Amino acid sequence: MAACTISMVDEWKRKAIEAKDKSKTIEMAEEFKELTANIIAHTSFGTSFAHGREAFKAQTELQMLCAASSSDIFIPGTQYLPTKSNLEIWKLDRKMKKSLKCIIESRLNSQSDNFSYGDDLLGIMMDTKNDGPDKLKMNEIMEECKTFFFAGHETTSNWLVWTVLYCPAIELERMASKDMKLGNLMIPKGTCIKIPITMIHRSTKYWGEDANEFNPMRFINGVSKAANHPNALLAFSVGPRNCIGQNFAMLEAKTVMSLILQRFSWSLSPEYQHAPVNNLTLQPQHGLPIIIKPLQF
Numbered sequence: 001m002a003a004c005t006i007s008m009v010d011e012w013k014r015k016a017i018e019a020k021d022k023s024k025t026i027e028m029a030e031e032f033k034e035l036t037a038n039i040i041a042h043t044s045f046g047t048s049f050a051h052g053r054e055a056f057k058a059q060t061e062l063q064m065l066c067a068a069s070s071s072d073i074f075i076p077g078t079q080y081l082p083t084k085s086n087l088e089i090w091k092l093d094r095k096m097k098k099s100l101k102c103i104i105e106s107r108l109n110s111q112s113d114n115f116s117y118g119d120d121l122l123g124i125m126m127d128t129k130n131d132g133p134d135k136l137k138m139n140e141i142m143e144e145c146k147t148f149f150f151a152g153h154e155t156t157s158n159w160l161v162w163t164v165l166y167c168p169a170i171e172l173e174r175m176a177s178k179d180m181k182l183g184n185l186m187i188p189k190g191t192c193i194k195i196p197i198t199m200i201h202r203s204t205k206y207w208g209e210d211a212n213e214f215n216p217m218r219f220i221n222g223v224s225k226a227a228n229h230p231n232a233l234l235a236f237s238v239g240p241r242n243c244i245g246q247n248f249a250m251l252e253a254k255t256v257m258s259l260i261l262q263r264f265s266w267s268l269s270p271e272y273q274h275a276p277v278n279n280l281t282l283q284p285q286h287g288l289p290i291i292i293k294p295l296q297f
């Protein structure tokens with residue numbers, strides 16, 4: 001984490017120092033996307049990082065195509081038709097799976113003397129392959145790699161982008177597995193419920209009159225005491241399906257922000273246009289240009 005971040009901030013400093021006024025506008029949204037992809041690829045694939053990045057690049061393109069087609073009206077069966085977008089989706093899917101399979105196979109062939117596949121995420125998952133009932137199949141390992149990249153990349157990247165404004169996942173969805181009562185509402189089995197995290201995070205009912213103000217001191221006694229309901233902070237969800245990467249993400253954000261703040265002063269560029277858009281995670285539609293100035297030359 002720290003090594004990836006330091007190489008990014010060193011590059012920023014070099015660019016700023018080269019400039020006449022010793023400052024530089026940096027497109028933070030793009031930089032954070034690249035940084036968090038590097039961090040998650042290193043964590044997942046260690047030494048096979050470069051190949052992992054290739055696989056994740058294909059997954060990102062695939063995700064964008066799927067997000068675009070998910071806004072179309074869905075006609076059952078059309079996902080199997082060889083349309084231009086489906087052909088592109090299938091091609092990227094094959095490319096990504098091939099890269100991941102290559103990484104796993106080369107790791108299988110290079111098992112070290114102590115019969116371990118390594119201490120990155122891939123190695124740990126492959127080591128479980130050797131044991132009895134928890135054994136993971138190649139397919140399952142590939143799916144887990146995809147999940148971790150999807151769940152741990154844009155979330156953290158957009159979290160860094162907004163830092164103290166918004167949470168990156170703005171709503172949760174649940175489907176009722178049986179008829180149930182929720183407060184005064186009867187929820188029939190099969191109903192989809194959306195939980196509006198952003199609205200809950202801005203509710204004066206839970207957070208008090210200053211709900212819309214940036215007040216980090218409200219967390220001084222811990223997250224569960226910050227509001228008048230212990231689960232009012234839902235950024236990582238709560239319960240058995242809450243975010244498995246929460247501690248990783250917290251560590252990543254603290255590492256990145258502290259390494260940046262130690263080195264630069266910064267201000268928002270006049271080019272910035274405030275237009276958050278929900279593309280599965282909340283993103284700045286027109287990027288985040290920030291002017292940075294090194295604190296020391």
Ligand code: HEM
Nearest residue numbers: 151152155156159169172235236237241242243244245249
């Ligand atoms: C600021 C960053 C992050 C935010 C705001 C975030 C938010 C969330 C939320 C709200 C959920 C629950 C989704 C639901 O219940 O419908 C979730 C689940 C999950 N997150 Fe994160 N996440 C972040 C970073 C990460 C990272 C870095 C990883 C992995 C390294 C990760 C892996 C996962 C996984 C695997 C799940 C599914 C858990 C399950 O269904 O059992 N997340 N995340």
